Amino acid sequence: MAQVVFEPWNDPKAKPLIQFKGVTKRFGDFTAIDNQTFDIYEREFFALLGPSGCGKTTMMRMLAGFEKPTEGKIILAGQDLAPIPPNKRSVNMMFQSYALFPHLSVWENIAFGLKRDGKPKDEIAARVDEMLKLTRLQQFAKRKPHQISGGQRQRVALARxxxxxxxLLLLDEPLGALDAKLRQATQFELMDIQEKTGTTFVIVTHDQEEAMTVASRVAVMDNGRIIQADTPARIYELPNSVYVADFIGEVTIIPGTARKSGEGYEIAYAEGMKPLYAETETAFDNGETCHIALRPEKVAISAEQPADRRNAVQGKIIDIAYLGNLSTYHVALPNGQMIKAQTANTRRLSRRGFTWEDTVWLSWTDTAAVLLKG
Incomplete structure (x- = not known):
């Protein structure tokens, strides 16, 4: 049976749950969000990713109702959010600090909002039990927050x-307080819970690995603008700018000038160096400035010059980053350009072929690099 792919953003008939329409947010002279228009769909796990100060938290605070847009509209399920106070929106926010009540048990923490809404007792009990089961916290129901681990507190905050x-659930750096292994495990738990509940999640994070793991789409932000919003695979493989290519994962960026040649372009990048070659669907004028973005795992490293590749350059190993399963070689070309090449460490340490100061050949296929404007 063919699997149904979840891609409402590619369906012209799909109605967005959230619409940002020309949204600008200013604080005095500072523009935090700069005229943004984009959609988020129901059941999406949408990540706002970017460095500190790029505007991602302001975006989230406007959705929650803690800030109002200076210009433009935010629409949730067809309703303009501006006049609706935070506590009347069908939006909940989970803070980085979890903000649990220390004097209440896990059960009471989860029940708090339902009690405040005056729900009947049996309805509250059934819902809290459902949430305890969903977050696998049944055995901790009677404990206070200080009697459980950080990862469990995180799940209590999520259940509440x-x-x-x-x-809509907003998650502000929700895994920031967890250690690396627990964070990884919790990412998969979050995805699982999001899928089971069908709730739309919007997560704010500066951790690209986290965004790429959990999200159906990632919006990479800079200076109050979304530079690219797309699936993790497309953001990585088909970045739309040098900024996005450079922000996500490891990459070598080589500036040059493009000239049409056959199916692709020859890129002159240094005097006395043979041009590099890249095939791309983007059109460039002859002599136009461009940037080659090359992922290290797409670069082969060898002692001999490969005969079958037109992209082959010789250089010297300057640095080696050993990451256990992978090694990344930083290779300097004669003109000073550094290129990173990555290999899987399938052999024992003593059998590895290359070390510092070795002269090596780097090569890659015609379609391995992404050719970017500017």
Whole structure:
């Protein structure tokens, strides 16, 4: 049976759950969000990713109702959010600090919002039990927050946020306080819970690995603008700018000038160096400035010059980053240009072929690099 691919953003008939329409947010003279228009769909796990100060938290605070747009509209399920106070929106927010009540048990923490809404006792009990089961916290129901681990507290905060069945859950750096291994495990738990509940999640993070793991789409932000919003695979393989290519994962950026040649372009990048070659669907004028973006795992490293590749350059190994399963070689070309090449460490340490100061050949296929404007 063919698997149904979840891609509402490619379906012209799909109605967005959230619409940002020309949204600008200023604080005095500072523009935090600069005229942004984009959509988020129901059941999406949408990530706002970017460095500190890029505007991602302001975007989230406007959705939550803690800030109002200076210009433009935010629409949730067809309703303009501006006049609706935060506590009346079908939006819940989970803070980085979790903000649990220390004097209440896990059960009471999860029940808090439902009690405040005056729900009947049996309805509250059924919903809290459902949330405990969903987040696998049944055995901790009677404990206070200080009697459970950081990862469990994180799940209590999540259960409390989901108890009122919001249309939209906002997660502000939700895994920032967890150690690396627990964070990884919790990422998969989050995805699982999001899928089971069908709630739309919007996560703010500066951790690209986290965004790429959990999200259906990632919006890479810079200076109050979304530079590219796309699936993790497309953001990585087909970045739309040098900024996105450079921000996500490891990459070598080589500036040059393009000249049409056959199916692709020859790129002159240094005097006395043979031009590099790249095939691309983007059109360039002859002599136009361009940038080659080359991922290290797409670069082969060898002692001999490969006979079958037109992209082959010789250089010297300057640095080696050993990451256990992978090694990244930083190779300097005669003109000073550095290129990174990555290999999987399938052999024992003593059998590895290359070390510092070795002269090596780097090569890659005609379609391995992405050719970018500017």
């Amino acid at each position: 946020s989901l108890a009122k069945a919001p249309k």
